Amino acid sequence: METIHIQTESKNYPVFIGEGVLNKLGPFLKNHFTNLTRIFIITDETVAKMHLDKLTSELNPWDPIVFTTPSGEKAKTFEVFYSALSKALEDQLDRKSVILAFGGGAVGDLSGFVASVYMRGIPFIQIPTTILAHDSAVGGKTAINHPLGKNMIGAFYQPEAVFYDLELLRTLPPQEVRSGFAEVIKHALIYDANFYHWLKTSVQDLNAISAEQLTESLTKGIKIKNEFVRKDEKETGVRAYLNFGHTLGHAIEAEMGYGNITHGEAVMIGMIFALKLSKQLTGLDFDMEEFIEWVEGLGYRTKIPKGLAIENLLKKMKHDKKSIAESIRFVLLESIGRPILKTISDSSIVEELKVF
Ligand SMILES: NC(=O)c1ccc[n+]([C@@H]2O[C@H](COP(=O)([O-])OP(=O)(O)OC[C@H]3O[C@@H](n4cnc5c(N)ncnc54)[C@H](O)[C@@H]3O)[C@@H](O)[C@H]2O)c1
Ligand SMILES: O=C(O)C(=O)C[C@@H](O)[C@H](O)[C@H](O)COP(=O)(O)O
Numbered sequence: 383m384e385t386i387h388i389q390t391e392s393k394n395y396p397v398f399i400g401e402g403v404l405n406k407l408g409p410f411l412k413n414h415f416t417n418l419t420r421i422f423i424i425t426d427e428t429v430a431k432m433h434l435d436k437l438t439s440e441l442n443p444w445d446p447i448v449f450t451t452p453s454g455e456k457a458k459t460f461e462v463f464y465s466a467l468s469k470a471l472e473d474q475l476d477r478k479s480v481i482l483a484f485g486g487g488a489v490g491d492l493s494g495f496v497a498s499v500y501m502r503g504i505p506f507i508q509i510p511t512t513i514l515a516h517d518s519a520v521g522g523k524t525a526i527n528h529p530l531g532k533n534m535i536g537a538f539y540q541p542e543a544v545f546y547d548l549e550l551l552r553t554l555p556p557q558e559v560r561s562g563f564a565e566v567i568k569h570a571l572i573y574d575a576n577f578y579h580w581l582k583t584s585v586q587d588l589n590a591i592s593a594e595q596l597t598e599s600l601t602k603g604i605k606i607k608n609e610f611v612r613k614d615e616k617e618t619g620v621r622a623y624l625n626f627g628h629t630l631g632h633a634i635e636a637e638m639g640y641g642n643i644t645h646g647e648a649v650m651i652g653m654i655f656a657l658k659l660s661k662q663l664t665g666l667d668f669d670m671e672e673f674i675e676w677v678e679g680l681g682y683r684t685k686i687p688k689g690l691a692i693e694n695l696l697k698k699m700k701h702d703k704k705s706i707a708e709s710i711r712f713v714l715l716e717s718i719g720r721p722i723l724k725t726i727s728d729s730s731i732v733e734e735l736k737v738f
């Protein structure tokens with residue numbers, strides 16, 4: 383087991399990462415909280431079926447309340463958000479209660495947002511169950527979606543701790559492994575050229591990745607994320623670099639209908655677009671063909687899915703949280719590990735999308 387210490391302006395907290403770390407949860411709850419009244423688990427249908435017993439067996443002598451959401455992006459709606467709050471009220475959660483977010487990024491984003499507004503904020507703990515959640519469980523971005531844009535309604539709200547039990551990842555289907563790994567590749571591209579080259583040479587088949595390689599990838603990814611949130615918790619500056627690939631990626635997710643493409647798959651397409659823009663606008667020295675060959679070999683789509691209109695994608699990108707007065711700002715790379723933020727005109731984006 384390794385412990386990574388996340389530092390933010392509002393809170394410092396540990397990420398316990400390794401096989402079997404769930405068994406540290408009970409002792410943590412006993413030590414960390416005085417007079418803990420209720421434990422409220424938010425999980426989704428898939429995770430509940432596969433892993434909920436394992437979690438509840440760690441929670442003796444408490445009798446946790448369980449709120450189960452639909453799986454995937456369907457958890458990040460106003461309706462589910464409202465139902466979760468209603469259940470919390472019905473079951474009389476109070477300020478000495480804790481919410482456990484048990485699932486992937488969708489459950490984590492929803493649960494953190496519920497925790498941030500219930501009685502103006504009660505504590506929560508992230509217990510991620512996907513590869514992608516090495517990103518989503520850390521840093522305190524919480525949100526639900528709106529038809530006009532991804533994660534549009536939310537709050538910055540940090541967890542008390544993150545328990546990342548890598549045993550739980552064994553049941554992930556290939557498309558979720560791929561989705562999660564896109565954020566690992568993102569972390570490498572924006573921060574660490576050596577890590578990127580290591581990934582590119584050692585990961586050729588995501589279904590055959592060794593436990594050691596996965597642990598190394600997730601641990602490095604979390605440490606990189608910490609470097610950005612440590613300096614800029616509320617995204618007034620460098621944290622925006624963690625949004626590499628998301629300007630177009632989120633627009634694709636919204637246009638396709640949330641959940642019809644995985645987050646990581648959409649971000650991968652967005653990263654390829656941003657890399658191409660970078661080559662033109664910052665002089666990035668990067669072998670695009672080699673990159674595309676690598677990621678296609680890993681099973682990623684590398685083009686915008688058919689049927690999406692450029693003008694609709696552009697409209698969605700104008701809603702991006704990095705936009706200022708409707709000017710779209712992209713995270714580009716000057717070199718691997720050196721991101722910048724750049725305003726790009728609508729007409730240039732449209733021209734580039736036409737030939738993408
Ligand atoms: N807050 C942040 O900083 C941040 C960062 C990145 C992504 N996100 C958000 O995270 C979400 C994506 O997260 P995700 O990819 O974890 O998706 P997810 O939570 O939708 O999970 C993906 C699918 O995998 C299933 N699943 C989860 N754990 C499993 C397991 N152990 N075994 C088998 N199946 C399992 C889920 O039921 C779901 O169907 C998006 O909404 C994205 O916007 C947030
Ligand atoms: O933590 C961040 O900051 C990120 O941008 C991480 C992203 O991977 C993540 O998808 C995040 O939810 C996107 O944030 P948003 O502000 O663009 O909704």
Ligand SMILES: [Zn+2]
Nearest residue numbers: 565628645649
């Ligand atoms: Zn993301």
